[in-house]
Amino acid sequence: MTLFSCTAITKLQAIVVIVIIIVAGAAGYYLLTPKEKPYITVTTWGENFLDAMKNGVGVPFEQQYGVEVRYALQGSSGEMAAKLIAEKGNPSADVFLGGEQAVVRAALAGIMAPLTEDKVPNLKDIASAAKPELNNTLWYVGVFGLASGWALRTDLIPANLAYNGSWRWFLDPRLKGKFTVHDPTWTDQMSWAAAVYGGDDHNYDPALKFFKDFAPNVKFVFSTDAEATNALSSGEIWGAYEYATVVYGLAQKGVQVQMVYPEDVPTVNGIKSPITFDIDVIGVVKGGKEDLAYKFINYILSPEAQYEYCSRLGNAPVNPKTKPMPPEIAPYLLTGSELERAWRVDLQYYSTIQDKLVERWQTEIAPLIGKG
Amino acid sequence: MEGTRSDDNRVNLKQLFLLFPSIVYVVLIFQLALALMLVTAFFRYQFPHIVDQFTLENFQRFFSSSLYLGTLYVTFKIAATTSLLSLLLGYPVAYALARSQSRLERAVLFVAVLISLFLGIIERIYAWVLLLQDTGIVNRLLATLGLGPVRLMYNEVGIIIASTHFLLSYAIFTLMGSIQSVSPSLEEAALGLGASRVRMFMDVTLPLTLPGILSCVLLTFSLGMSAFVIPMLMGGGLVWMLSNMIYDRVVFTGNIPFASAIALILLFVSIVSTQLVTMLVTKKIKVG
Numbered sequence: 001m002t003l004f005s006c007t008a009i010t011k012l013q014a015i016v017v018i019v020i021i022i023v024a025g026a027a028g029y030y031l032l033t034p035k036e037k038p039y040i041t042v043t044t045w046g047e048n049f050l051d052a053m054k055n056g057v058g059v060p061f062e063q064q065y066g067v068e069v070r071y072a073l074q075g076s077s078g079e080m081a082a083k084l085i086a087e088k089g090n091p092s093a094d095v096f097l098g099g100e101q102a103v104v105r106a107a108l109a110g111i112m113a114p115l116t117e118d119k120v121p122n123l124k125d126i127a128s129a130a131k132p133e134l135n136n137t138l139w140y141v142g143v144f145g146l147a148s149g150w151a152l153r154t155d156l157i158p159a160n161l162a163y164n165g166s167w168r169w170f171l172d173p174r175l176k177g178k179f180t181v182h183d184p185t186w187t188d189q190m191s192w193a194a195a196v197y198g199g200d201d202h203n204y205d206p207a208l209k210f211f212k213d214f215a216p217n218v219k220f221v222f223s224t225d226a227e228a229t230n231a232l233s234s235g236e237i238w239g240a241y242e243y244a245t246v247v248y249g250l251a252q253k254g255v256q257v258q259m260v261y262p263e264d265v266p267t268v269n270g271i272k273s274p275i276t277f278d279i280d281v282i283g284v285v286k287g288g289k290e291d292l293a294y295k296f297i298n299y300i301l302s303p304e305a306q307y308e309y310c311s312r313l314g315n316a317p318v319n320p321k322t323k324p325m326p327p328e329i330a331p332y333l334l335t336g337s338e339l340e341r342a343w344r345v346d347l348q349y350y351s352t353i354q355d356k357l358v359e360r361w362q363t364e365i366a367p368l369i370g371k372g
Numbered sequence: 373m374e375g376t377r378s379d380d381n382r383v384n385l386k387q388l389f390l391l392f393p394s395i396v397y398v399v400l401i402f403q404l405a406l407a408l409m410l411v412t413a414f415f416r417y418q419f420p421h422i423v424d425q426f427t428l429e430n431f432q433r434f435f436s437s438s439l440y441l442g443t444l445y446v447t448f449k450i451a452a453t454t455s456l457l458s459l460l461l462g463y464p465v466a467y468a469l470a471r472s473q474s475r476l477e478r479a480v481l482f483v484a485v486l487i488s489l490f491l492g493i494i495e496r497i498y499a500w501v502l503l504l505q506d507t508g509i510v511n512r513l514l515a516t517l518g519l520g521p522v523r524l525m526y527n528e529v530g531i532i533i534a535s536t537h538f539l540l541s542y543a544i545f546t547l548m549g550s551i552q553s554v555s556p557s558l559e560e561a562a563l564g565l566g567a568s569r570v571r572m573f574m575d576v577t578l579p580l581t582l583p584g585i586l587s588c589v590l591l592t593f594s595l596g597m598s599a600f601v602i603p604m605l606m607g608g609g610l611v612w613m614l615s616n617m618i619y620d621r622v623v624f625t626g627n628i629p630f631a632s633a634i635a636l637i638l639l640f641v642s643i644v645s646t647q648l649v650t651m652l653v654t655k656k657i658k659v660g
Contacts, residue, residue, distance in 0.1 A: 079623045105626060108420040183609050185624040220526040221609025236507050352419050355625040363439045369610055370526060
């Protein structure tokens with residue numbers, strides 16, 4: 001027999017060889033693959049939010065603590081809240097960062113772990129307004145403050161129709177179909193509209209009345225920021241009620257958009273000409289990697305992380321020890337007398353009436369939009 | 373004979389064994405989820421908790437509101453229109469693909485239809501947004517011709533256009549198979565016996581491809597009824613289909629029992645509609 005002649009092998013021998021190859025391959029893969037680094041998963045929105053989280057917080061955190069930060073992207077924090085509630089006990093994210101309304105819902109559903117100063121030492125420096133308790137327990141803490149108001153493409157508005165500082169300008173019939181508004185799942189816009197027509201964050205009937213009058217000037221209703229920003233940048237609409245941070249992101253892309261806060265809105269809860277103001281919040285999801293999550297939250301509340309995160313987003317830090325924000329962000333932060341106009345609405349109350357309010361919107365308001 | 377019967381039994385057991393993982397998957401993932409949804413639809417919602425107390429209020433709420441009944445009607449209308457358009461637009465393309473003598477023509481058509489399936493739905497929708505919005509390409513073209521603007525977005529028209537585009541590939545491939553199964557010699561025989569092309573199509577091709585037409589309609593109608601992303605992004609919050617209602621209730625208000633009830637109603641209407649169409653077409657096939 002020559003060196004390269006074939007010998008017949010039995011089926012059993014072939015099976016043995018295959019099993020040896022598989023076992024050797026698996027063992028080699030296991031031994032040669034580097035051990036997985038510890039990691040946590042943090043929820044965040046995309047685009048500039050993801051960029052700010054990754055570069056401002058995630059990468060430095062990883063370098064300091066050797067814990068990899070992974071990101072669970074959310075189109076809306078309401079969506080993420082629904083997902084985490086459904087996953088109760090076995091969450092796909094360890095840290096829930098979202099709008100306060102959504103995190104309130106998560107906390108009430110029992111999926112958040114309490115925050116205490118022994119687990120998150122930096123909590124002691126955070127302004128009390130950013131540490132709202134629910135049923136006498138701190139389930140989440142503010143991670144940045146952000147105002148919401150009207151984003152206007154002032155470059156597209158003709159001179160004879162220029163914005164005049166009044167909420168009444170928005171009802172001008174010459175502005176037919178020039179605006180978009182958020183659906184009623186967002187408290188801020190509904191609260192602003194309620195205030196304009198003499199209501200407040202416990203009386204939304206005036207808000208519905210306002211939107212009935214405003215409907216002819218509205219082209220469409222958006223659910224995600226991407227719809228509004230696309231329409232603003234294409235010039236499809238001239239104005240949208242949006243967060244300042246979203247507008248900052250748009251301005252950074254070169255779109256000429258300006259934040260305005262009408263000054264003749266009636267006084268609400270003692271606040272003259274209120275500007276709706278939110279804190280987006282962060283908390284630990286029960287059943288996840290809680291120890292690492294507390295460490296992450298403590299880090300994001302530190303002055304250094306607050307500066308890096310908020311300066312990238314154009315938002316206000318919640319830690320007073322943070323160094324001042326860069327001057328180019330000033331137009332997107334509430335400063336001076338605007339700070340006294342900041343109005344934090346009652347999100348917990350809104351959550352209880354939201355189901356019926358959405359139904360009323362879809363019945364009474366939506367049919368009127370774009371029909372003017 | 374005895375040996376044959378036991379062979380059959382062995383074959384059946386073998387088939388069952390091979391099918392077992394799929395059966396377990398379908399039962400666990402789909403049937404169990406469906407059963408949970410069925411049960412949850414009869415629970416009460418008291419923010420923020422689901423109360424496991426039997427109630428019919430979710431169904432009462434749906435059927436007593438013009439909002440939800442109106443949305444059901446719009447959902448049905450859009451799905452039916454989309455299905456019909458997919459059939460009418462897809463049949464000629466499928467016929468050309470099945471009957472073309474030119475390999476080049478078949479290849480070009482095939483790639484043109486297939487390539488749209490490679491794109492994700494979000495990319496396709498945003499392409500339609502760029503085309504159809506008031507400042508979009510279509511309206512700019514109309515403006516240069518001194519026409520328009522025509523409102524093609526944030527209404528049913530935009531949703532139907534985008535949905536038809538999305539479903540057209542499915543319609544074409546479903547119909548193509550059916551047309552290919554009709555022997556060309558039957559058509560040639562009809563033509564040879566003096567029938568016009570139209571008569572040939574109406575009396576020979578169309579009746580023989582009814583099963584394919586039925587499959588196409590069932591597929592496109594079912595997909596149309598459950599459309600979600602297209603109405604969400606192109607409806608502008610002004611046109612909803614039932615799946616958008618379900619999404620809103622689950623994500624934003626947490627009212628999962630009511631969302632389950634809506635989902636069940638959607639499922640029921642889809643099943644009844646498709647069964648009716650199947651009965652009608654099957655009757656036609658048998659009579660033919």
